[in-house]
Amino acid sequence: MSVAASTALPDLAALEAELNAGVAAAADEAALEALRVAALGKKGSVSELLKSLGGMSPEERKTAGPAINGLRDRLNAALAERRTALKAAALEKRLETERLDVTLPVREAPAETGRVHPISQVIDELTAIFADMGFAVAEGPDIEDDFHNFTALNFPEGHPAREMHDTFYLPTKEDGSRLVLRTHTSPVQVRTMLANKPPIRVICPGRTYRSDSDQTHTPMFHQVEGLVIDKGSHLGHLKWILQEFCKAFFEVENVTMRFRPSFFPFTEPSMEVDIQCDRSRPGEIRFGEGSDWLEILGCGMVHPNVIRNCGLDPDEYQGFAWGMGIDRIAMLKYGMPDLRAFFEADVRWLSHYGFRPLDFPTLAGGLSN
Numbered sequence: 001m002s003v004a005a006s007t008a009l010p011d012l013a014a015l016e017a018e019l020n021a022g023v024a025a026a027a028d029e030a031a032l033e034a035l036r037v038a039a040l041g042k043k044g045s046v047s048e049l050l051k052s053l054g055g056m057s058p059e060e061r062k063t064a065g066p067a068i069n070g071l072r073d074r075l076n077a078a079l080a081e082r083r084t085a086l087k088a089a090a091l092e093k094r095l096e097t098e099r100l101d102v103t104l105p106v107r108e109a110p111a112e113t114g115r116v117h118p119i120s121q122v123i124d125e126l127t128a129i130f131a132d133m134g135f136a137v138a139e140g141p142d143i144e145d146d147f148h149n150f151t152a153l154n155f156p157e158g159h160p161a162r163e164m165h166d167t168f169y170l171p172t173k174e175d176g177s178r179l180v181l182r183t184h185t186s187p188v189q190v191r192t193m194l195a196n197k198p199p200i201r202v203i204c205p206g207r208t209y210r211s212d213s214d215q216t217h218t219p220m221f222h223q224v225e226g227l228v229i230d231k232g233s234h235l236g237h238l239k240w241i242l243q244e245f246c247k248a249f250f251e252v253e254n255v256t257m258r259f260r261p262s263f264f265p266f267t268e269p270s271m272e273v274d275i276q277c278d279r280s281r282p283g284e285i286r287f288g289e290g291s292d293w294l295e296i297l298g299c300g301m302v303h304p305n306v307i308r309n310c311g312l313d314p315d316e317y318q319g320f321a322w323g324m325g326i327d328r329i330a331m332l333k334y335g336m337p338d339l340r341a342f343f344e345a346d347v348r349w350l351s352h353y354g355f356r357p358l359d360f361p362t363l364a365g366g367l368s369n
């Protein structure tokens with residue numbers, strides 16, 4: 001038995017050399033673990049040798065014991081050493097791929113790379129200005145009926161004033177009526193007066209539609225309506241409000257305005273307002289100086305018929321209103337030459353003219369910076 005055991009003992013030096021070569025060649029921790037299991041696992045080559053010690057004579061065990069145990073200990077040490085080396089190499093490799101160049105400029109987060117359309121930005125700007133003066137924002141539908149878009153606003157039936165706007169009509173209904181894409185934001189005046197008791201102070205920004213298209217006109221455009229109805233509101237208030245608005249919006253110390261007599265069915269008297277500007281430098285407009293005038297809005301005292309059509313007594317209440325083209329003042333302020341480009345949804349145009357989403361305009365924080 002002991003003879004058989006002693007003859008079964010293999011060449012330990014050769015086995016150790018073979019194991020060491022395997023350890024040295026293991027390319028990663030998984031390969032190293034496979035090697036450990038093959039040698040020191042339950043049925044491993046070295047484990048089997050250790051088990052064979054039990055069958056040896058004490059004499060044989062005396063030499064074989066330390067030899068096999070020594071082999072096991074050296075193998076464990078070699079495995080541990082190789083494992084540490086492989087771990088360090090793996091870490092090194094990861095660090096290499098995850099290397100950060102701290103000198104690179106900060107990459108913008110997705111929320112920052114989008115751009116706010118200039119129209120949305122300008123609506124936010126003018127809302128901030130009028131909100132500061134105590135105005136609320138009112139909205140109405142884009143598809144209007146004849147009453148709100150025309151009749152209540154004192155456009156008489158069949159009157160040429162109705163031809164002032166190149167209206168988009170929806171198909172005629174069975175009762176002969178037809179809806180329109182609102183031609184101005186003035187119907188929101190009507191809706192506001194019908195739904196609220198004075199004092200009323202609102203602005204009504206929104207989309208409007210007319211059959212028109214050239215460099216400064218698009219079939220869909222934007223207006224902001226203003227309406228003040230109270231007992232003593234007068235044109236002096238209107239002039240002050242518009243003056244303050246223009247100074248704040250164009251971010252200048254002074255704006256000179258010119259009020260010209262005009263006609264709108266829903267106001268009496270009616271005026272058009274021009275602002276002074278300097279266009280002597282090519283491609284540039286400056287406000288508050290110069291000898292040019294630019295028309296920016298229509299306004300007037302709300303016609304008594306309109307006040308009456310909206311269920312209020314014109315002997316008790318009076319007020320004023322104005323209507324301004326948002327696209328036009330946006331083009332003027334930000335130097336965008338062609339209105340049609342606003343609505344072509346070209347992302348290159350938007351990334352050039354658009355605004356950073358987190359730069360929300362406020363009077364305190366600055367409108368455009």
Ligand code: DAH
Pocket residue numbers: 183184185186225226264266267297298299300320321322323324
């Ligand atoms: N609704 C007019 C338009 O689109 C603009 C306007 C003029 C509105 C005078 C008003 C106003 O409220 O008083 O052409």
